[in-house]
Structures are given as structure tokens and as C-alpha cells.
Amino acid sequence: MAASCSLVCCGEERDSDKAVLVRFSNGTPRNADRLDFTLYKNVDEVNPRKKSKRILVSETDRLSYVGNNFGAGSLKCNSLCKYYVGVLNKQTMQMEMHNAQLFNMQPVIPGEMEESEKPQDIKTYRDKVDSLIEAFGTNKQKRALTSRRLNQVAGDTLQHAVAKAANTVIDQKGLEALQQEVDETELQGDLASHLPPCNANADKRENVYPFDDLLSPVDYDALEQAGSKMAALTPEELQKMRDDGGCLCVVRHLENLPTTGEEREKMARCAFYLSMLLKLSRQKSINRKFGLEEGCPRNVQNKLLRTFTVETFNNGRVQNTVSTSMRAKIAAHCLALLLHMGHMTADLTLLHRDLGITEARVIEIAKSMGLTLIKPPRAKADEALLREEHRQATLALPLVKYDQFTERRKRKKMH
Template sequence: MAEPSCTWKCCDAEKEDGIVVLQFSNGHVKTTDNLDFKYYKNVLASNPRKRNRRVLVAESERLSYVGQNFGTGSLRCNNLCKYYVGVLDKTTMEMEVHNTQLFNMQPLIPGESKPVDDTDSPKSYRQKVDSLIEAFGTNKQKRALSSRRNNQVADDSLQKAVAQAASNIIDQKGLKVLQQEVVDSEGLTDTGLYLPACNPEADSEEDVYPFNELISDAEYAALESVGKKMAELTSEEIVKMREQGCSQTVMKHLESLPANPEARDRQARCLWYLSLLIKLGHQKVISRKFGSEDDCPKIIFNKVLKTFTVESFNHGRVKNVLASSMRVKLASYCLALLLHINHQTANLTLLHQDLGLHENRMVEVAKSMGLKLGKMPSDDAEEQRIATLQLPLVKYERFTQTKKRKKLR
């Protein structure tokens, strides 16, 4: 006789908290009739770091057990894996699949975290003197002691208030964004920390800033469809892109794509990725819809968020922000990619105009990358700055401004 078939039924993970699976660290429970279970959720549901915290308590006549999915006592498998439990309804032969969380129940021994009595701890020399003043001191000494203690209480209250305010700001914005703001406000950004991977001992110019470090093989494969569209653009479509405000750097190389199919495809993929980075440079907060109108591949979008943005909090929601230091990093990656596109030569004037970066800042990035600087005439009245990668790399002395001393007469 054939066994009846079973169908799967997935439950909505957002509407339920899932099924709880627990284990006891010090033995096995034969029956749960004598246990009273309580399940607690974190009240800070708006905080993305705390809204998924759960605590499970099991109480018996002899002992209480506590398990949690966060902190040192939680199981690491909850962060590494996702577990499901299937519940089979034998009448309908439907199996409901629920999310599952694992809890390690540990005994809570009464009196284990008992506070230490201050009378048993050894007193310092200052505390002994204060005790003598309280018992045998003059009125003037007692007034000075009372004043000092009141000031100490006020200092402690102020420190607690400052610590609480700092904690609230960190919860709202995130520690990484605050660090970036401090660096930007004090002007301490070190350009060398935001350069792409460099191999100054390479045998050829193409290997100094490896192409695979800028665009990996998987990312290059994902750019096939969008690069093909860019390689097949007609002259009318290119003129339309120029009228719509496409970047000068991309348009200059788009009008002179090589005729060789393989080289044309490679350069078209690189130009599409370069145009995406230039568009990113004009954003402040990166939304989830960024690049969707250009059919941006998912792997490219995730790489851009991970490499050039930092996470910040806004009313309990996580948002990606392009900080000032990340703009320097974005400029260095665009410059390295442009070197591979244009035979290890890049036009700094057009690039800094496209990115909205100051020219001196762009020159500083090129110097940090060890590029040789020069100028070439253009159709405009002003000359354009050119950066070229040559081996060995150029080492520039770092300029430090010193104050002039006044002469004594």
C-alpha cells in the first residue's frame, strides 16, 4: 500500500517568532510538567542591534534555568546557521515549517552574584582620614568634607549623564560613522589609508594596481549584460547621454572604444562600472534603489555598499552614508580603474570635475598613488592635469607647514 504524500507549508517568518528548542547544560529533563517557562523579548524593538534579543526562563521547585540568544552564554550556531522545525498535521498531511532558535539553559544559583559589602573591603588612606574627621574633626573640617563629597557626587552625576548621552548618540548613528565624522572635522584623513591594493615591486605597470583587486572575476562576469549594452550604443544615443549630463571622463572614452571585440567588451564593462562610481560620488545617503535604473547587478551593488559606505542609524533604521574620507577612497579607485582603461594614463582635471572633488585633493590622491604628474594643452584656455603610472613609482615628499618665527630686535 502506498504511503500518503506530504506537502510543505511555509509560515510567514515576519509574523511569528518561531519555535524555541532548548537544551539543559547539566542533564536531561524527563518531564516538563514541573517546569514553568517564561519567554521575554527586548523592549527596544526600534534598535536593530537589540530587537532580536530573547531570554527564556524555566523555573522549578528546586532550581531556575536561564537561556538567551545573545551575549557570552548564547550558542554561536544561532549566528552561523538558520534552523527550521517541521510540524506535521496527520489529518491534512501538511507540514508547517517554522523558524527555530536554540537556547542553552544554564542553572541560576541563588546568591552567586551577591554584591560585596563595603565594610568588608579594605579602606584607602583618604577614607580613613574622612572617618576620623567625621568622628573627631572640627566644624571647619566637617564643612570642607561635606563640600568635597557634594562636589564628588555632582561630578559622578555629570559623568553618568555624559556617558548616557554618548551611548544614545552611538545607538542613533553608529560608532563607525562617529569616528568618520571626527576624522573629517579634524582634517586627519590620511590619503594613504584609502588607496587600492598596490604592488610597487611589480614587473609591469598593469600589475602595480591589479585589475582583480578593483573588479573580481565574479564581478567582471556580472557586468557582461550592462557592458554589452554600452558597447552597442549608437552615435545618437551617445549624444543623448552627453545632453543628459553623463560624466566627461566616461564620454571621452565611450566615443573612442576599440574595434577589437574582446577589447571593446572589456573597456565597455569598465566604463559602465566607472560611471556607477562617479554617480555614487554625488550621493550622500545610498538608498536600496541606487543603480536600479541602470540595471546594476546585485553583486556590484553589494560591493559598492561594502567598500565605499559606512552604516549609520536613523530612528532605528540602518542607512548607508558616503563620508568625506570614503570620497577620497572612491576617487583613488576611480583613478586606478581609469589607468587600466587608458593605458596607464588618466586625466585628473576631468575626473575631479566629474567627482565634484577639489583639484588639490585629486592631485594629493595621485601623488599618494605614486603617479607622475604633468600637463597637456586642451581646447579650453586652461591646461589639463595628466597622471601617468611609470615604474619605479614616484615618491613625493610630504609637505608640512611650519610657522615662521618672528625676529627679535
């Protein structure tokens, strides 16, 4: 009766413990038991594409053989199939199953590898045609070929000069300054898209820029607690805000709050929302804790980040930033909100100081919104020194349409 054996699975094995099966491409060696094999593995074990690369080397008296499990000379069956080798223990009659890997051993002839490693010149169809023109073309075809090659060299030279000039400008001005100039240029023609919703055909001034489009009823109700804190500020605290460089627009409206009633509550809530807008405009990158220390509700914070910031990627993380166009959008919404808070009149001088932009930019935004600019009255010499002139804008029906000034350069006469 034949002896029976049992199979034993060795479980998960590392790549170094796998059995190696080899085959020689040019035949079978006579003395296979005398061959010495050396297995090399890739030193980069962190890279998943390199850690499994193996090279098997064998040497005989006449030839050297090399096989690998990657590249063009590797066997494709290693990735399509899985091989096992059984090793029988005759004492216990148990057969252990091991993972195996196949290598195709190819002979290495000295001097042949160096020639094969040299990169071959791969010619395109155009290069082949040019070679035929050089050898058998007519004089006209050869002149056209020479002209085309000269133009190609000139184009490459021009491209290299442009790239060098661009790098010089970037090194002198800085990439951030150039990006800011591009944003300002795009802002000149795209300012209308950042204005708040406008109803130019409204019969009342309050309906031209509706209050609900600036601050929705849901957000207005959420600002009840924050507005109460703003209304409870004492004159000393307001003076401290002014001295610390706080928002001058907010301080002025808080100083002139109505005594009682719904109007006082509305002004206080609008003042808090205005302070959040002004704080947002003075920052570049915004984190998720913006406004929470001041008591800003979560839904109002989400609205500010969603409406007035741009999502960018920095080191694999999403970050909210305030671009130049978003600052213009914030300025337009602040101006519309100030109109509702100031009986359709806003102080442009205080607004441009709080926003940190030039007064010319605020005036440009006011003109794009169709507001009427109010010139400060002329004062005497003594009064001008004591009183500061403030530019103001008011909303009047119908809205004013300003002509855009376009600079025209004079053409030079050719003599």
C-alpha cells in the same frame, strides 16, 4: 454518606477578576466584615511594568491601611508562588477555582509618611572623613581640605564653560559640518588605508594596481549585458549624456571605444562599472535599489555597498551611507580604473568634476598612489582662451614618493 463536590476551572482570568487575600501586619481586626476595601490599578495599561500594579486601601474608625503589590513593602511570594481560592456553590456542589493575589496591609499614621518620603542624605566615605577633618582636624588638614574643595569648584566651573562653548560652536556651525571636518581631519592621516591594493615592486605598469583587484573576474563576467548596452549607445545619446551633466570620464572613453575585439568589450564593461562608482560617490544614503534600473547585476551591487559604504542605524533601520573617507576610497579606485582604461594615463580634471570634489583632493590622492603629475603645456594667449587646460597623471616605474608638507609654526620669543 458525605456529599461529593467537583472542581471547576474558570480558565484564564484578567487581573481585575483575581481574588484578593489580605493580611494585616499589626494584628487581626475585630470586625473584619465591616471593613471597606478599595482597589486601585495603574492607568498606564500599555506599559508591561505598570499595568499590573495594584494598591488596596482599607479604612476603619481608628486607622487606615494600605497595601500594594509593588515596591519595597510588597510581598515577594506573589512573584514566587501562584495562589488559588476555591468558592463552593452549595446548590450545584461545584467549587470554582480563582486566581488570587496577596496584599500586606500596613497602617498609615498621619505625619509619618511625609517624613519617611524625604530623601535621606547618603554620605560617602570621603564626605565622612571631610566632616571629621572639619571638626577635629589640624590646621594643615583643614587648609588642604579647603584647597581641594576650591579646585573641585574650579574644575566644575571649567567643565561647565567648556560644555557651554561646545554647544555654542555646534549651534553656529551645525553638527553635520563639524562631523565633516572631523572626517576630513581623519582622512589626512588615514588616506593610505583607502587606496586599492598596490604592488610597488611590479615589473610592468599594469601590475602595480592589478585589474583583477579592481574588478574581479566574476564581476567582470556579470557585466557582459550591461557593457553591451554601453557599447551600443549612439553619438546622439552620448551627446545627450554630456549635455545632461553625465559622467564626463565615461562619455570620453565611450566616444573613443575600439571598433571591434575584446578590447572594445573590456572598455565598455569598465565604463559601466566606472559610471556606478561615480554615481555612488554623489549620494549620501543608498537604498537597496541602487543601480538596478541601469542594469547593474546583483553581485556587483552587493560589492559596491559592501566595499564603499558604511552601515549606520536610522530610526531602528540599517542604512548604507557614503562617508567622507569612503568618497576618497571611491576616488582612488576610479583613478586606478582610469589608468587601465587610458593606457596608464588619467585625466584628473574630468575626474574631480565627476566626483564633485576639489581638484586639490584628487591631486593629493594621485600623489599618495605614487603617480607622476603631468603639467599641461603652455599655450599662447589666443589658444589658452579656446583650449581648456586639464591636469593629468600617469603611472611610471618606479613610483614617485612625495614628501608630506607639514606646517611648522614659529615660536614666539619670550621677552
